[in-house]
Amino acid sequence: MAPAAKLSGFPEWLPADRIVEERVIDLLKHTFELNGFAAIHTRAVEPLSALAKDGEIDKEIFAVRRLHAEGDEKNPLGLHFDLTVPTARYVTENAGRLDFPFKRYQIQPVWRGERPQDGRYREFIQADIDVIGEDSLAEHFEVEIPLVIVQAFEALRSLGVPPVRILANNRKLLEGFARGIGLDDIAAVLRCIDKYDKVGPARVAELLAEEAGADAQQQRLCLALAAIEADTSAFADEVRALGVSDPLLDEGLDALARLLDSANRISPGSVVAQLKIARGLDYYTGTVYETQLVGHESIGSVASGGRYDALAKTDKRVYPGVGMSVGVSRLMSRLAGSEHRLLAATRSVPTAVLIAVTDEAHRVRADDVAYALRTRGIPADVAPQAAKFGKQIKYADRRGIPFVWFTDGETGHEVKDIRSGEQVGADPELWAPPAADLWPRVVGTAEGA
């Protein structure tokens, strides 16, 4: 089964795969709430001005306007491209009514006008957690965020989702290093290093020369830095061995080392320092994170984020934050949809038992059985037609409904497990399916095993 969408880049799932997606979302929500994050939901649109980067509106943005709006809108709108910018706006708008540090999660679609490709969509669901402080934000939150993401993916592993590896770096480290070797256009350096995996080191060296004015020695040092990767704080020694010195570099090195020590104390091997991680978005100012789905690295990061100190501010106050965003739709591109799917739902409907209808004149008998079962929390459906029983059983079978109920109002009730064929007497006020059959389950496929 391929995704249903005919409009490229706007994935839609068939009902069985939507069950997979909802189960993934439920496990993320549960993990976030266990960790004290409160849910918010923001509107889909923001003023275009708020979606601008450095005053420049990115052409990936979808603009929104009322058809037949008279003249130009005073306040032109666009669809949000992430959930961080809307949260920053929500926080400043509601600052007097929120308690800080404000821990929130948010699971919604976002929109980007990118060219659709493997794992990249124009509409996709993100699941974000962020902690936002008022005036300041303690560094321990930069440890907490990736650890919550680690827990969330551990919860997903129970379904059959592959393990993940969180990759971390620190913008201060990159910025201090660039400054320490005499490069001033920090944004350009970050942009070049961010392309490391995409274009390879040789091309990054050329780009550093073209875009950041780096000479051969500066290029060599940047590439040496970008190649460093370690799962302990020992990475800092490798950086220091490059002989570059700058106070901001030291700050970044120390912060990243503390992150690795703390995270690996609680969850050994979960967070790795990888110094080529830069992140495209311009608002990060401290730790940045990406996440690899082990064995599926080619789809790109499945959970990314970082610390941003100046995204949310009013005239009087600043609201620094740190967060990560799980790419639910990108994850789904591997979990479901294709023949190489990793997960599948045990059936395509919630229904555990189909009540057969003997003849249309007595449909109410079946309705009453269904009503009694639902009252006791058992998902039940009534056959749409008083067809031959064989046809009604086929109706259940096609949807994966495990039980069919027969009632004739005279001799009573019987329920058949259509997998085993076993048929037994049953009372609508007492019968229940085995717990494993009550709701559809999500299970790993042979492909994913």
Add this chain to the structure above:
Amino acid sequence: MAPAAKLSGFPEWLPADRIVEERVIDLLKHTFELNGFAAIHTRAVEPLSALAKDGEIDKEIFAVRRLHAEGDEKNPLGLHFDLTVPTARYVTENAGRLDFPFKRYQIQPVWRGERPQDGRYREFIQADIDVIGEDSLAEHFEVEIPLVIVQAFEALRSLGVPPVRILANNRKLLEGFARGIGLDDIAAVLRCIDKYDKVGPARVAELLAEEAGADAQQQRLCLALAAIEADTSAFADEVRALGVSDPLLDEGLDALARLLDSANRISPGSVVAQLKIARGLDYYTGTVYETQLVGHESIGSVASGGRYDALAKTDKRVYPGVGMSVGVSRLMSRLAGSEHRLLAATRSVPTAVLIAVTDEAHRVRADDVAYALRTRGIPADVAPQAAKFGKQIKYADRRGIPFVWFTDGETGHEVKDIRSGEQVGADPELWAPPAADLWPRVVGTAEGA
């Protein structure tokens, strides 16, 4: 607490009210799934051509286009204004991969460029259920749909939501009646009758003259019909007493009478015939429904829909459907947000217990307690700062967190119920809060009682 939004018509809730909204959504989902409806999620955008009514694009639609898109888009898009049109498109696109009758539910935002007013928003969440058949759809589904909505609102009553009354009519009845009295412009007649509650009978009479060319006798008959309301199938006698005869009228009368008999057998008084109900959308062809929130009739219908025979079709097949849509945001305008709120969450965060931090050097001790509690499914958070205990307790109190945990690594652990002040020894591997405190609850307010 007022809704947070500064952009008029785009409601956003503070975290405690989002808990209310999510609880409402969860109860709707649960009811829909107990009744065998499967979830789908469709993209936010549709081709503008698909959003057109009778070929004419409504000016309430929000158009969407990539900023800086080169030239005109080949396939201009708009935000969906309901969930029925996207579902019809989804069904025809996936017809070969769906099983019919297809029972689906869908809970998503929709967008309309209307002037915002009480209970009417530009972005709002709808919760839809529909049954869609292939080639035909049995009439019993027109009974099932309102009964599922009745069950859903019964589930919401457990939170403190007021009762509802479903109002039903039938387009065939209206159309047959109009034809029977010699009026040909059926769309105009429906449009006039639909305004009955808004402008009153005298003005409807004028409109019928102006827009449908009705003479005094025709106006009188239409108003007499529109005034009929009954909670049993006896309404049909009142209509017949008006002396109008038309085969389609008889068909509509019989269908509506059967709906009332069937619905009231299962849920007495839940569905009422009200012959002024016409519904604005043009795609309905059979039964139409509206729903009043008792005591809050002024916000308009909180759950509406109807039967549509020709909305979804391909070259070869037609997919008739029937459904209703719960206006979650409209409901929320009464349930939460204002000082007259009917419901409130017992706290603004999921957290049941806050782990106090004695000093920053030993934050890991608190982290470990939180980790142990979360592993056993208890939502726990760690204090953001090793402030004085009084300040940490105040931090919990402000958010409504009922318990604060103290640990010193030496003498062990104690947990305090900050409502009673009671403090007892506790083991992170064993302690649990009372079930009622584990997660935030949603409760009725004095205002709503």
